[in-house]
Amino acid sequence: MVNHLQVPILETQNLTRYFDIGKKQVVHAVDGVSISVGEKEIVGLVGESGSGKSTLGKTILGLHNKTSGSVSFRGQVLPQKYQSKDFQKWSKKMQMIFQDPYSSLNPRMTVGEIVGEGLRLHSGSDAVKVKEQVADWLSKVGLQADHMSRYPHEFSGGQRQRIGIARALILEPEFIVCDEPISALDVSVQAQVINLLGELKETMGLTMLFIAHDLSMVRYVSDRMAVMYLGSLMEVGKANEVYFDPKHPYTEVLIGSNPEPDPKVERSRPSTAIRGEIPSPVNVPSGCRFASRCPKVMDVCLQTTPELIPLKDIDRSVACHLYC
Amino acid sequence: MRGAAKSGIGSKLLEVRNLEVEFDTYGGIVKAVRGVDFSVDSGKTLAIVGESGCGKSVTVQSMMGLIPIPPGRITSGSALLRGQEVLGDTIIEGKEIRGAEIGMIFQDPMTSLNPTMTIGNQIAEPLQIHRGYSYRQAFNEAINLLDMSKIPEAAKRAKQYPFEFSGGMLQRAMIAMAISCKPSILIADEPTTALDVTIQAQILDLMRDLQSQTGMAIILITHDLGVVARMADEVAVMYAGKIVEHGTVEDVFYRSAHPYTLGLRAAMPTNDPANQHQLNPIEGSPPDLFSPPPGCGYCARCPWAMSICQKSHPEHYYLNSGHYSRCWLHHNDSEIKPNQLSFN
Numbered sequence: 229m230v231n232h233l234q235v236p237i238l239e240t241q242n243l244t245r246y247f248d249i250g251k252k253q254v255v256h257a258v259d260g261v262s263i264s265v266g267e268k269e270i271v272g273l274v275g276e277s278g279s280g281k282s283t284l285g286k287t288i289l290g291l292h293n294k295t296s297g298s299v300s301f302r303g304q305v306l307p308q309k310y311q312s313k314d315f316q317k318w319s320k321k322m323q324m325i326f327q328d329p330y331s332s333l334n335p336r337m338t339v340g341e342i343v344g345e346g347l348r349l350h351s352g353s354d355a356v357k358v359k360e361q362v363a364d365w366l367s368k369v370g371l372q373a374d375h376m377s378r379y380p381h382e383f384s385g386g387q388r389q390r391i392g393i394a395r396a397l398i399l400e401p402e403f404i405v406c407d408e409p410i411s412a413l414d415v416s417v418q419a420q421v422i423n424l425l426g427e428l429k430e431t432m433g434l435t436m437l438f439i440a441h442d443l444s445m446v447r448y449v450s451d452r453m454a455v456m457y458l459g460s461l462m463e464v465g466k467a468n469e470v471y472f473d474p475k476h477p478y479t480e481v482l483i484g485s486n487p488e489p490d491p492k493v494e495r496s497r498p499s500t501a502i503r504g505e506i507p508s509p510v511n512v513p514s515g516c517r518f519a520s521r522c523p524k525v526m527d528v529c530l531q532t533t534p535e536l537i538p539l540k541d542i543d544r545s546v547a548c549h550l551y552c
Numbered sequence: 553m554r555g556a557a558k559s560g561i562g563s564k565l566l567e568v569r570n571l572e573v574e575f576d577t578y579g580g581i582v583k584a585v586r587g588v589d590f591s592v593d594s595g596k597t598l599a600i601v602g603e604s605g606c607g608k609s610v611t612v613q614s615m616m617g618l619i620p621i622p623p624g625r626i627t628s629g630s631a632l633l634r635g636q637e638v639l640g641d642t643i644i645e646g647k648e649i650r651g652a653e654i655g656m657i658f659q660d661p662m663t664s665l666n667p668t669m670t671i672g673n674q675i676a677e678p679l680q681i682h683r684g685y686s687y688r689q690a691f692n693e694a695i696n697l698l699d700m701s702k703i704p705e706a707a708k709r710a711k712q713y714p715f716e717f718s719g720g721m722l723q724r725a726m727i728a729m730a731i732s733c734k735p736s737i738l739i740a741d742e743p744t745t746a747l748d749v750t751i752q753a754q755i756l757d758l759m760r761d762l763q764s765q766t767g768m769a770i771i772l773i774t775h776d777l778g779v780v781a782r783m784a785d786e787v788a789v790m791y792a793g794k795i796v797e798h799g800t801v802e803d804v805f806y807r808s809a810h811p812y813t814l815g816l817r818a819a820m821p822t823n824d825p826a827n828q829h830q831l832n833p834i835e836g837s838p839p840d841l842f843s844p845p846p847g848c849g850y851c852a853r854c855p856w857a858m859s860i861c862q863k864s865h866p867e868h869y870y871l872n873s874g875h876y877s878r879c880w881l882h883h884n885d886s887e888i889k890p891n892q893l894s895f896n
Contacts, residue, residue: 276749276751414775415816415819416819416833417603417833418819419833441748444821444822472825482749482750484753485750486823487752487779489805489820490805491781493824494782502754
């Protein structure tokens, strides 16, 4: 939903991505998602695995074709299916930081080649200049310039994630999708990467879609939080408000299951474990997607799919019949 | 049940003393575990916390005889299960312990089960080996166990293969297998790391329910302090192959004494609206265990490191009978006192 205080830098309208898996079966990975990200805003996207978070991020950047719906960047509608010239044009504006720092860096390229590749292809600057900039960026992300000639296997997970960040940011994009940038890292290193992203956000004015399943971290990092379930958005609102005052039953369950590092809090609260698991996204039935697990399910939930509608009084949108 | 009945109240079920494990590699000898002591009581949960590479998995694997020897080597130490030594030179002494007295579940249920055997047969196997059940008896017991692990339609599910199960269901099946012979200790090595928070809550609840039904001890290996807060009675914080702080869960969370424990807590966001701190990362990375530092393993990353920290390893400083911290700051000559340490 549009945050009216800010001009959206990126906006999706009913964005849909289906995967055809044969035998008339269709995976509804992303189903009619409308979300907007304002200038210099961090929107956190949370949900269980299989809810379509990564597919949404990749579809926004054109790494997946859109089945229907649109994505617009500063009011300009992006192509339905990216050709190589579209990647050339838009990869300077939008970039991605990947989840797994082990598989997302080419093991046969040196760090200098990995980080400098985008610059070499897009800026047309000569090798010496590219090298200077790479050295500059390596120091910005907390590595050293002489790491340039080394290969990814010589670095730890946290250092590799820094290389991935330098690779994504060297073209100074306006919008980045961070797909679980910290979930492969140890707690002590997660904070290093989060603080680095925070500093770069301050200095570069980054706008981010921050995908993660660590709810505490998303609340800490994000301005707004969007909760996704089985391809659709369930709730969108200010991160702190959504976390401390969830409206959608799914958000309540998700936050209730999030373990807090505090024994008193953990032991005093009732068990909120929800029965069942996320259903298969193949040929999703009509009605609310969460109806099969919802503790507050009503008859209407099985019949009609609730729309994501803004609530009165507070800055929140919820897709639930309880609030219609 | 057996464990609780035999060991009685107060005596230690499992006692590990000065365990040291190393591995031969092409790069040299890795000293993965460098002298670890802990004990577990029946019906209690001990959480071993630490980051990847700190030796927490190797510690429990050596007790289960799961360390390949060679290249691995248990260079010293003992692990007494009700007075009986379980560490052997080559493999675990006697198969009666592994799978019968100590059950284990692993981080990744997808790769820890045999893809070519039905779930029911896999659960039945330890019962046939350790308890001498017939195949039919064992399979029926497997269905009961799946039911106990709250898998719906257990009889039908027992005939299915692992690929037909979701991650959460596989972890339940693995728990069913681990508790099949009513072990006195369940070792859970990062049991919920690969699972979503909603499924994690289900699995943790299941483990606690089974513990209260059977009185087994649980050794929980994790890096998630939230899971520790929910599950543990006692906590051992490991760093670079040693336990640096040990105490009850309240001691370790509310009276953290070691700078590493403090650092871990400061590096995580809290969701207490009254206490919104900035994240304080622990700079640097853990030491290379090919040549572990002579002093404290944490001193290179410790903001309060002193010159002695680099030279010799601190002793156990007991803050109360069960709570110790291995840090030179507790020494009488230290100018900074650990209770003054704070990031905020």
